Amino acid sequence: MSGGARDWIAAARQPLRGRIRVPGDKSVSHRAVMLGALAEGSTEIHGFLEGEDTRATAAIFEQLGVRIEAPAATGRIVHGVGLHGLRGSGQALDCGNAGTGMRLLAGVLAGQAFDSVLVGDASLSKRPMRRITEPLALMGARIDTGAQGVPPLHIRGGALRGIDYDLPVASAQVKSALLLAGLYASGWTTVREPHPTRDYTERMLAAFGWPIEYAPGHARLEGGHRLRATRIDVPADFSSAAFFLVAASVVPGSELHIDAVGMNPRRTGLLQALRLMGADIREENPREQGGEPVADLVVRHAVLRGIEVPEALVPDMIDEFPALFIAAACADGRTVVRGAAELRVKESDRIATMAAGLRALGVAIEETPDGAVIEGRAGKGVLFDRGEVDSHGDHRIAMSFAIAAQLARGEVRIRDTANVATSFPGFETLATRTGMTLKPA
Ligand code: S3P
Numbered sequence: 165m166s167g168g169a170r171d172w173i174a175a176a177r178q179p180l181r182g183r184i185r186v187p188g189d190k191s192v193s194h195r196a197v198m199l200g201a202l203a204e205g206s207t208e209i210h211g212f213l214e215g216e217d218t219r220a221t222a223a224i225f226e227q228l229g230v231r232i233e234a235p236a237a238t239g240r241i242v243h244g245v246g247l248h249g250l251r252g253s254g255q256a257l258d259c260g261n262a263g264t265g266m267r268l269l270a271g272v273l274a275g276q277a278f279d280s281v282l283v284g285d286a287s288l289s290k291r292p293m294r295r296i297t298e299p300l301a302l303m304g305a306r307i308d309t310g311a312q313g314v315p316p317l318h319i320r321g322g323a324l325r326g327i328d329y330d331l332p333v334a335s336a337q338v339k340s341a342l343l344l345a346g347l348y349a350s351g352w353t354t355v356r357e358p359h360p361t362r363d364y365t366e367r368m369l370a371a372f373g374w375p376i377e378y379a380p381g382h383a384r385l386e387g388g389h390r391l392r393a394t395r396i397d398v399p400a401d402f403s404s405a406a407f408f409l410v411a412a413s414v415v416p417g418s419e420l421h422i423d424a425v426g427m428n429p430r431r432t433g434l435l436q437a438l439r440l441m442g443a444d445i446r447e448e449n450p451r452e453q454g455g456e457p458v459a460d461l462v463v464r465h466a467v468l469r470g471i472e473v474p475e476a477l478v479p480d481m482i483d484e485f486p487a488l489f490i491a492a493a494c495a496d497g498r499t500v501v502r503g504a505a506e507l508r509v510k511e512s513d514r515i516a517t518m519a520a521g522l523r524a525l526g527v528a529i530e531e532t533p534d535g536a537v538i539e540g541r542a543g544k545g546v547l548f549d550r551g552e553v554d555s556h557g558d559h560r561i562a563m564s565f566a567i568a569a570q571l572a573r574g575e576v577r578i579r580d581t582a583n584v585a586t587s588f589p590g591f592e593t594l595a596t597r598t599g600m601t602l603k604p605a
Contacts, residue, residue: 171605172562172578172592174569179417179465180598186405188213188238188398189426190587191336191364192456194221194264196396197232198272198344199372200242201225201250205393209240210454212398216586217262224257224269225250244393247347252278256316259284261511261559261586264337266315267296268365271341274305275348276321283316287511287557287583290314295333296341302327303345303353326351326387333506334479336361336430339383343369343376349387357381359479362430367455368396397454399426403483403560404588405461406434410487411567411600412463413443414494414547419464420598427457433481437488441468441495470497470540478503483510486564489518489538493527494571496542501535511583512558521553521565525572550574559583563591566602577605 193213198221200207212218214237222232222240229251231243250272259266259282266282270293273280283289294313301307306320326349331338339355343365346353360380369376372391377384405425412418427450435445444466447459468491481488485507492499507514519531526549528539541547548568555562555578562581569576584591595602 170580170582172566172581173575173603173605174566174578175575175601176570176572177601178599180408180412180415180420180600181418182598183421183423184408184594184598185423186400186408186425186594187215187588187590189401190215190217190403191264191362192396192398193218194262194268195364195368196398197222197225197240197242198268199368199391200244200393200396201230202247202272202347203244203372203391203393204246205244207242207244207393208395209242210238210395210397212238212240213401213587214238214589216260217265220258220260220262221265221269224259224265227253227255227257244391247391250276252276252280256281256283259288261285261288261583263288263291266317267293267337267341268344270296270300270307270317270319271344273319273321274300274303274307274345275324278321280319280321281316282319288315292509293317295335295338299327299329299338299342300345302329303349305345324349326353328354330356331358334359334361336365340365343383343385346385346387347374352384352386354384355382359476360430361479362428371455399453399456399458400424402426402428402431406484406487407563407567408598409434409438409445409461409463410491411570413438413445413466413468414491414567415570416465419462422461422463424453424458425461427459430480433477434484434488437471437473437477437481438491440471441491442466443468467542468495470495470499472500475503482506483560486514486518486560487567489522489536490564490568492538493522493541493568494547495540497540499538499540502532503534505534510558512556512561514558514561517556517558517561518564521561524551524553525549525568525576546571546573548572548576550576552577552579554579555581557583559587563588566595566600570600
């Protein structure tokens with residue numbers, strides 16, 4: 165998708181040092197565009213993620229008749245058309261690589277007076293959509309998928325009714341799709357989760373003036389209200405900061421400051437896991453920004469030890485496992501991950517992709533259906549062999565192996581890295597500025 169290099173060459177260089185800021189939160193940026201588009205009035209978004217995923221969502225709303233201005237990089241003004249102001253597009257709506265974009269949009273589009281087709285790239289076209297189409301069908305939605313329940317989604321818009329639904333998997337995307345459909349439904353939509361997930365949809369609906377009841381693991385709203393434009397300040401994405409938290413933890417001599425990172429507790433499970441492993445990460449200047457907790461993080465190198473990752477942390481660090489696997493490989497002793505089968509249906513099968521890459525760099529790792537057992541290499545001198553790993557077009561895998569390479573015996577070639585631009589534009593430049601060695605192959 166991006167014009168960037170497809171492969172990287174990364175190598176060991178020096179400690180990570182300095183003060184950085186990572187781009188805006190992907191989850192918040194998607195939702196800000198969506199709710200801004202459906203609101204009455206103009207919503208200002210500050211700190212918008214200029215990634216391919218979130219730009220794809222903005223482009224789709226433009227295709228549906230919403231005017232969106234970009235007065236500055238990371239700024240957007242979304243001129244909302246109101247709940248019923250979208251216009252159907254004769255063309256397919258391309259979500260690119262973004263599962264969040266597609267699943268949340270399906271909820272919005274199911275309740276429209278027009279039909280839509282949602283398509284995605286090769287990775288998204290393999291991802292499971294029945295988790296949303298089945299509960300949306302209970303609401304009266306008519307959505308056809310490809311064989312095996314994968315995209316494209318052919319959505320015939322129409323009347324919806326509220327449901328009371330227990331999510332079988334902890335998924336903020338599924339929860340959000342149902343809540344967004346619930347805006348258009350008659351009566352109440354209630355969603356319960358087996359474990360609380362990120363609550364940005366709930367918080368943002370409230371900020372846009374929609375009455376909603378929510379608590380961890382539970383949300384409930386009634387159709388037929390209005391969204392009123394507001395200002396959204398997007399915090400820096402904890403999931404992007406995560407790569408630097410791990411990199412500075414494992415590279416000896418590092419001390420890195422990461423400013424104004426979003427600290428929503430449903431996102432910061434990795435911080436807890438790393439601390440259990442012995443990481444030295446300090447939170448400074450905790451404060452609120454646009455209704456979200458943020459803090460400056462200071463991370464110093466520390467000797468990590470292997471742990472059994474508490475299963476209760478899994479949903480709060482679901483996007484951070486590729487980085488955690490690298491930390492585990494650098495630790496002293498064994499790390500065990502369980503209860504994380506969802507990793508198999510992310511942008512790639514993250515258990516299989518990480519296992520293949522780690523093995524290629526000399527790390528002993530055993531895959532299990534819902535996790536992995538990783539033998540840490542601390543005490544074995546050089547932590548990773550030189551070699552070649554394939555990210556399978558998965559942004560988070562590519563960035564994770566760039567960290568591993570900083571501790572390798574020689575150069576590591578990382579294949580298929582262009583999709584890093586979906587979530588972290590400028591990663592290469594920022595990583596290089598901290599002291600990492602990373603260049604296009
Ligand atoms: C997201 C929810 C998570 C996460 C994804 C973003 C969101 O997905 O992995 O990167 O913004 O709601 P699931 O809901 O599939 O767990």
